[in-house]
Amino acid sequence: RGLFRWAFKSELVKDDPTVGVENPKRPKDGDGFAVWTDEDVAAYEARWPIGTKERVWLHVLLYTGLRRGDAVVLGRQHVKDGFVTIRTEKSRTGLEAMFDMRAELDATLRAGPTGDLAFIVGDSGHPLTKESFGNVFRAACNAAGVKKSAHGLRKIAAEKAAEDGLTEKELEAMFAWEGGAMASLYTKKANRKKTAKRGSEKIRNANAPHPEMDVARTQ
Numbered sequence: 001r002g003l004f005r006w007a008f009k010s011e012l013v014k015d016d017p018t019v020g021v022e023n024p025k026r027p028k029d030g031d032g033f034a035v036w037t038d039e040d041v042a043a044y045e046a047r048w049p050i051g052t053k054e055r056v057w058l059h060v061l062l063y064t065g066l067r068r069g070d071a072v073v074l075g076r077q078h079v080k081d082g083f084v085t086i087r088t089e090k091s092r093t094g095l096e097a098m099f100d101m102r103a104e105l106d107a108t109l110r111a112g113p114t115g116d117l118a119f120i121v122g123d124s125g126h127p128l129t130k131e132s133f134g135n136v137f138r139a140a141c142n143a144a145g146v147k148k149s150a151h152g153l154r155k156i157a158a159e160k161a162a163e164d165g166l167t168e169k170e171l172e173a174m175f176a177w178e179g180g181a182m183a184s185l186y187t188k189k190a191n192r193k194k195t196a197k198r199g200s201e202k203i204r205n206a207n208a209p210h211p212e213m214d215v216a217r218t219q
Contacts, residue, residue, distance in 0.1 A: 044140075
C-alpha cells in the first residue's frame with residue numbers, strides 16, 4: 001500500500017489498486033508478550049549480578065514499568081527527591097509516567113554502571129537506542145536462560161502493582177495510561193486472583209481436621 005501510494009503520487013502508475021483494500025485479520029497470539037515470572041527474574045539476576053550493566057537494564061525495566069523506548073532515555077534529570085517523572089514516548093497529549101524510585105532500583109543504579117542522562121548504557125558507556133537495546137537485552141536474557149522480552153517486564157510490573165492494591169487511577173498515573181481500559185484489565189485480573197486465593201483458603205479450612213477429632217484419635 002505504501003509503495004503504490006508513493007508510485008501514484010510520483011506519477012509512475014495511473015491508479016492505486018490498494019485503495020479500499022482492508023488489512024487481513026491476524027490471529028491473536030494469546031495474551032501477547034509472555035509475562036516474566038519471579039523465577040525468570042531470579043535466573044536473570046543469578047547470571048547478571050549487581051555491578052553489571054545487564055543488571056541495570058533489568059531493574060530499570062522491572063522497577064519502573066516503562067516501555068523500552070522510555071526506559072532508554074530515563075536518567076537523573078527525571079528524578080527529583082526520589083520521585084520519577086517522565087513524559088512517555090507514545091504520549092500524544094504530554095502524558096507522564098510518575099512513580100517513586102524503588103529502593104531496589106536505587107541500589108542498582110548506585111552500583112552502576114550508568115550514564116548521567118541515561119541510566120541504561122551499552123559496552124561503550126553511551127546511551128542506546130530502543131532498537132539496539134532490544135537486541136542486547138534479548139541476548140542477555142538468552143544468556144540467563146530466559147526466553148522473554150522487555151515488554152514482558154512491563155506486564156509483571158503492572159500485575160504486581162495491581163496485586164498490591166493500586167486503584168485504576170493510580171495505575172494510570174504510574175504507567176501513563178488513559179481511558180481506563182488497561183488499568184481495568186489489570187485490576188480485574190488482580191481481583192480475580194485474590195478471590196481465587198480466598199476460595200482456596202475456604203476449601204482448605206473446610207477440609208481441615210477438627211481439633212476434637214485429633215484428640216479422639218490420640219485416646
